[in-house]
Amino acid sequence: MSKQVKFYIALTALAIFGIVLLEYSKPKQINWFASYVKHHKIPFGTYVFHEQLERLFSESKITHLENPPYQNLSQSDSINGTYVFINDYVQFGDTELEKLLDWTSKGNTLFIASEDFDEQLLDTLQLDTDVLSIFEVESDHFKFQLSNTTLDTTTVAFDKSNYASFFNTIDTLNTSVLSTIKEIKVDEDTQDSIQVKTPINAIKQPFGNGTIVLSTFPQAFTNYFILNTPNQNYTAGLMSYLSDSKPLYIDHHYKSGKAYYTSPMYILLNTKALKWAYYIMLIGVVVYIIFEGKRKQRAIPIVKPLKNQTLDFTRTIANMYYEKEKHYEIAQHKIQHFLEYIRTHLHLSTTTINDEFIKNLAARSNNSIEDTKSLFETIEYFSQNTQLDNIQLERLNTLIETFKSNNSWKKKT
Structure with missing residues (x-):
């Protein structure tokens, strides 16, 4: 092996060592994807919420459902209690929504935390939603407060969004306000250029013999929000409207993130040691191609084709x-x-x-x-x-x- 080849091999090994050292010492980037999946410990996963839910409710009363609600309600008549949906956006089909509303009217509770809702659901409950920009609040983040004075009404903050959804129209005769958005800017000259009334972000409304609870702030159930004190009291206040004497059904079908990762590459690249073993293997293959992939045999002589006779x-x-x-x-x-x-x-x-x-x-x-x-x-x-x-x-x-x-x-x- 020549000195030049040895020099290149040493230089490559040094470069690999330097890259590994830099990557190992670099802090892991935070994944801000809004998954709302039970076992995800990322900021916008719901691992902490489900952990606390099992502590507050009897484990035998909590059922996790992977199938669509229409399938669950059609296949079993024993589902009675509270059906909980938490995601950045929950979109039912018309038939599925009718099935859910019919189930709710029989004395059950439907709880949905989503930034937006089906038009059919809003029309049925005589509601309308709108969006509030971060520029329309006094501070650089949104603040929320529970309306029921028997609960902890401490104002809580959320600083990872540039907008917040709220109900700009409600049925005042049948709707109870559960939570509002605080510190809204008011134009002193016109008094109406920006929302003057306190925006409502969580409501409760009777429906038949049952109850529907809606929240436009699903981030209240994420790890990032709950782990910032005293935000957990706000989440607990919203959950207090759910009866602890009835079964609780948690939906895992309408989720932005994947509940299970089927690709082996996810496991490989999500584990630091396995990820770097994989990278080093790829680098080794490249080095082999560069130094050992050269043709070593004699040049193949040119064989003239047979003459056309x-x-x-x-x-x-x-x-x-x-x-x-x-x-x-x-x-x-x-x-x-x-x-x-x-x-x-x-x-x-x-x-x-x-x-x-x-x-x-x-x-x-x-x-x-x-x-x-x-x-x-x-x-x-x-x-x-x-x-x-x-x-x-x-x-x-x-x-x-x-x-x-x-x-x-x-x-x-």
Whole structure:
């Protein structure tokens, strides 16, 4: 191994070591994806919420449902209690929503925390939603407060969003306000250019014999929000509207994140040790290709392809016929090749040789009618006369080649 190769190998190894050291010491980036999945410990997962839920409610009363609600409610009549949906956006189909509302009207509770809702649901409850910008609040983050004075009404903050949804229209006769957004800017001149009323972000409304609870702030149930004191009291206050004496059904179908990762690459790249083992393997393959992938054998000699002997073979056969004075056979071969030439290059049928054929052939081949007619008279003579000498054979060949050369000139011009 030469000194230059050793130098490159050492330089590559040093570079790999430096990259590994930098990546190992670099802090892991925070994943801010809003997944709302039970087992996710990322900021917008709901691991802490479900952990506290199992502490506050009896574990036997909590059921986690993976299938769509329509399927769950259709297959079992024993589902009675509270159905909880938490995601950044929950979109039911019309049939599924009707099934849920019918189930709720029978004395059950429907709890939905979502930034937006189905139009059909809002119309049914006589509600309407709107969006509040971060520029419409006094501080650089949103603040929320529970409305029920029997609960902890401490104002809580959320600083990871530039907008917040709220209910701008409610049915005041049937709707109870559970939570509001605080510290809204007011234009002192117009008093109406920006929302003057305190925006409502959580409500409760009776529906048949049941209850519907809606919140436009699903982030209240995420790890990031709950772990910031005293935010957990706000989340607990919203959950206090759910009866702890009834079964609790938690939806895991309408989630932005994946509940399970089926790709083995996720496990490989999500574990630091396995990830770097994978990267080092790839780097090793690249190094091998660079230094060991070079061709080491002798250059393969160029083998010339076999020469096409068809023309030589044809010439040999022709000489053999000529030396044995088989002039008639040679003449017949020559005539047949000529007729094939007419069919292939001049696109004329040679089945019938008549005056019309002579006229068309002369026009297409740039030959005169007289020369063309003379050629075919000679061909007719050679076809009938079996006793030919070499002079007659050479005359036939000359006539045919002259005829073809005139056609070749026409093509060039």
